[in-house]
Structures are given as C-alpha cells and as structure tokens.
Amino acid sequence: xxxxxxxxxxxxxxxxxxxxxxxxxxxxxxxxxxxxxxxxxxxxxxxxxxxxxxxxxxxxxxxxxxxxxxxxxxxxxxxxxxxxxxxxxxxxxxxxxxxxxxxxxxxxxxxxxxxxxxxxxxxxxxxxxxxxxxxxxxxxxxxxxxxxxxxxxxxxxxxxxxxxxxxxxxxxxxxxxxxxxxxxxxxxxxxxxxxxxxxxxxxxxxxxxxxxxxxxxxxxxxxxxxxxxxxxxxxxxxxxxxxxxxxxxxxxxxxxxxxxxxxxxxxxxxxxxxxxxxxxxxxxxxxxxxxxxxxxxxxxxxxxxxxxxxxxxxxxxxxxxxxxxxxxxxxxxxxxxxxxxxxxxxxxxxxxxxxxxxxxxxxxxxxxxxxxxxxxxxxxxxxxxxxxxxxxxxxxxxxxxxxxxxxxxxxxxxxxxxxxxxxxxxxxxxxxxxxxxxxxxxxxxxxxx
Numbered sequence: 197x198x199x200x201x202x203x204x205x206x207x208x209x210x211x212x213x214x215x216x217x218x219x220x221x222x223x224x225x226x227x228x229x230x231x232x233x234x235x236x237x238x239x240x241x242x243x244x245x246x247x248x249x250x251x252x253x254x255x256x257x258x259x260x261x262x263x264x265x266x267x268x269x270x271x272x273x274x275x276x277x278x279x280x281x282x283x284x285x286x287x288x289x290x291x292x293x294x295x296x297x298x299x300x301x302x303x304x305x306x307x308x309x310x311x312x313x314x315x316x317x318x319x320x321x322x323x324x325x326x327x328x329x330x331x332x333x334x335x336x337x338x339x340x341x342x343x344x345x346x347x348x349x350x351x352x353x354x355x356x357x358x359x360x361x362x363x364x365x366x367x368x369x370x371x372x373x374x375x376x377x378x379x380x381x382x383x384x385x386x387x388x389x390x391x392x393x394x395x396x397x398x399x400x401x402x403x404x405x406x407x408x409x410x411x412x413x414x415x416x417x418x419x420x421x422x423x424x425x426x427x428x429x430x431x432x433x434x435x436x437x438x439x440x441x442x443x444x445x446x447x448x449x450x451x452x453x454x455x456x457x458x459x460x461x462x463x464x465x466x467x468x469x470x471x472x473x474x475x476x477x478x479x480x481x482x483x484x485x486x487x488x489x490x491x492x493x494x495x496x497x498x499x500x501x502x503x504x505x506x507x508x509x510x511x512x513x514x515x516x517x518x519x520x521x522x523x524x525x526x527x528x529x530x531x532x533x534x535x536x537x538x539x540x541x542x543x544x545x546x547x548x549x550x551x552x553x554x555x556x557x558x559x560x561x562x563x564x565x566x567x568x569x570x571x572x573x574x575x576x577x578x579x580x581x582x583x584x585x586x587x588x589x590x591x592x593x594x595x596x597x598x599x600x601x602x603x604x605x606x607x608x609x610x611x612x613x614x615x616x617x618x619x620x621x622x623x624x625x626x627x628x629x630x631x632x633x634x635x636x637x638x639x640x641x642x643x644x645x
Contacts, residue, residue: 217644246504275500280589331383
C-alpha cells in the first residue's frame with residue numbers, strides 16, 4: 197500500500213439522498229461511483245464489488261468504464277492483482293505451517309532463514325514470525341522491497357548487501373519511539389518477503405507453488421502469485437490495472453494482450469521510485485528459500501472476486517469451506533486476535549504509525565476496523581459503523597481493494613477499483629478510506645435481503 201495523500205481538495209459531487217436497500221438501486225449508485233458522480237476527473241476505469249449475506253453471495257457488481265475500449269468487460273470471474281489483501285492470503289499459508297508445528301510463531305526466524313536476522317539497533321532482540329505477521333518487527337521497506345533471484349534476501353539486512361540501503365530496512369530507537377521490537381507498528385511490505393522466504397525454507401517448496409498446492413487447489417480457486425500457474429481459462433480472465441495519467445487510463449501491470457508470459461517474473465515495487473519494478477528475471481535462476489520477495493507475497497496475488505469470496509467464507513466458517521478444512525478454528529482465532537492496538541496518542545507517545553488513522557488494530561495480518569477517529573483520520577468504513585469488520589485493504593498501480601468480513605452475521609464486503617485518478621482528489625469525507633471506498637462500502641452494507 198502507498199502512503200495516502202492528505203491535501204486540501206475540491207469536493208466531489210457525491211450525494212446519495214438515500215441509500216436504498218434493493219439491488220437495482222445499489223447498481224445505480226455504483227454506476228455513479230464508476231462515472232465519478234458525473235465528474236470525469238473522478239471517474240474510475242472499473243469496479244467489481246461483491247456482498248456476502250449470511251455466508252452466501254447476495255450481490256455482485258462488475259463493470260468497466262465505457263471509455264476503455266481495448267479491455268474486455270468485467271465479471272465476477274475477472275482476475276486482478278489485488279495488492280495488499282495478498283498479505284492476509286499469504287498469512288493463511290504461514291499459519292498452515294504453524295499448525296503443523298514446523299514453524300513457530302514466537303521462534304527466532306533466524307533459525308529458519310539460515311542467517312542471523314537482527315536489527316542492529318536492537319541486537320539482543322529476536323525477530324519472530326508473529327512480529328512479521330503483525331508488522332511489529334521493526335523491518336521497514338526502504339527504497340525497495342522486491343528483488344530478483346540474482347540476490348538473496350540477506351541483501352537487505354547485511355551491510356555488504358546490495359540492498360542494505362544504509363540500514364534503511366531497520367527501524368532505529370527514534371522510529372520506534374523508544375519501544376522494543378514487537379511493540380511498535382510499522383506497516384511494511386518487506387515483512388512479507390521474509391515470510392515468503394520462511395514458507396520456502398520450512399516447506400521445501402517455491403512460494404507460488406506452495407500456495408497453489410495447499411490453498412488454491414483444495415478450494416478449487418484458479419488464482420496465483422505467478423500467472424503461469426493458472427489454467428488457460430483463468431489466465432484469459434486476467435485484466436490489467438490502470439492508472440489515470442494525463443486524462444488517459446494507462447495500463448500498469450498484467451497487460452498481456454492474451455499472450456501467456458514466458459518463464460519469467462517481474463519484480464514489483466509499486467510504492468517506490470526504484471527501477472526494479474521494470475526488471476524481469478527467469479524462474480530457472482531462482483533457488484528455493486533464498487528470496488521470497490521475488491513472488492510478491494505482499495501484493496502479487498491475481499484472483500477474481502468470486503474466488504476471493506471463497507476465502508472470506510473460509511474465515512467466516514472458522515477455517516473450512518465446502519467440507520475442506522484449510523485451517524483449524526483455533527488457528528483462525530489466533531490470526532484474528534488483536535496483536536497490536538493503537539494507543540490513541542500522537543507524536544512521541546504513539547505506539548505505531550496508523551497510516552493516517554486507517555490502521556488502528558491488527559492481528560496476524562488481519563486488520564480490525566474499530567471505528568475510531570484520530571487527528572489524522574479514521575477507520576470508519578461507513579457512517580454509523582459500530583465495529584465487527586475484519587480483513588484487509590490494498591493499494592497499488594492505480595488499484596484500491598477491500599476485503600472485510602463479519603463473523604457474527606456471516607456478511608462480507610469485497611471490492612476491486614482500478615484506474616483511480618490522482619488520489620488526492622479522492623480523500624474520504626469522514627475517514628482515511630478514499631471516497632470511492634466509502635461510497636462502495638456504504639452501498640454494499642445497505643443492501644437488504
């Protein structure tokens with residue numbers, strides 16, 4: 197996810213006089229979101245949204261902006277790179293290994309990695325799997341966090357490494373506000389590069405293949421962290437992500453034109469100014485267990501909203517779907533348990549960077565929306581929200597995504613937005629979500645059975 201821009205903006209004409217509860221009115225309102233509330237500057241390239249009610253699909257919306265003639269229309273089976281929702285999916289793979297007892301949540305990850313991963317500012321403190329999953333490890337992104345197979349993940353963490361970046365991947369005591377590792381929240385993509393490497397080290401399988409065998413195939417999900425693993429039918433449903441530049445929607449990633457890529461993977465650093473996101477590397481050069489960042493476990497999952505809904509059902513059903521047990525109920529509870537919660541303070545008294553108020557409570561890669569406003573912003577998905585939603589958001593390459601579920605009701609709200617214009621024009625009216633997200637979540641939550 198990229199840093200959200202907080203600037204003074206010209207208000208969008210975003211007025212829904214009453215959020216009606218039927219499907220037709222929901223579709224009409226989401227049409228307005230797609231078209232930017234009749235403001236071309238606020239229009240988006242496409243929108244796919246889905247609501248689960250009591251664990252079943254209640255409503256689906258899938259449309260591409262009519263001005264994009266070179267991309268086929270969208271359905272609930274259209275696949276997109278969903279950005280940081282991928283973190284929650286990767287976490288499921290991690291927790292499967294924790295269940296098996298071959299990966300410890302509170303074990304020093306150095307024992308698995310084959311080298312000593314230590315923050316030089318906290319040399320006596322271990323870095324654990326739990327810290328990585330909860331963004332309390334003190335590991336930071338620095339200039340980039342995804343590199344090719346010609347370097348190992350150690351390159352980020354050792355002074356002799358090419359990507360050491362003057363130690364920028366480690367928080368110092370000032371950045372930790374004097375708190376020890378495990379206590380301060382720094383949202384970091386690189387945490388998940390380490391987790392992807394851990395999966396490989398303890399399973400003996402390449403990260404993308406592990407996720408395919410133990411998560412996607414058992415659930416009959418045609419998704420992948422490497423599009424070469426998809427079926428022909430699935431690959432043909434992969435759509436590019438767009439970003440609006442100079443009043444035109446420009447494809448950013450996955451613009452395959454129907455041609456399956458060769459045996460290469462592109463490193464992905466959408467949040468940085470690095471040129472690494474333009475580099476392609478041959479998979480044949482990769483050695484398992486050396487560099488999980490190569491497969492973008494932090495954001496590189498390509499999946500449809502229909503298949504993502506299956507994962508929502510897995511979490512709602514405490515680890516199972518259609519008789520397939522992916523995780524034990526107690527493992528899902530462990531993921532959902534709050535590991536870090538913002539203390540509500542600002543400045544030197546704060547116990548974390550809340551991403552402009554959006555992230556205030558976090559489990560093991562499960563983001564809790566607690567419905568609290570801060571001086572910087574808030575995590576209110578819609579007005580009148582009173583808690584209960586868990587999940588994750590995503591933001592990269594002009595895409596915004598959301599995956600939130602409510603266990604007690606069995607409801608879930610999922611969305612993919614592509615082709616966002618300059619995002620400072622879309623800062624939320626009442627939260628740190630963007631205005632398109634506020635509107636979509638409000639529409640979905642007001643649909644009645």
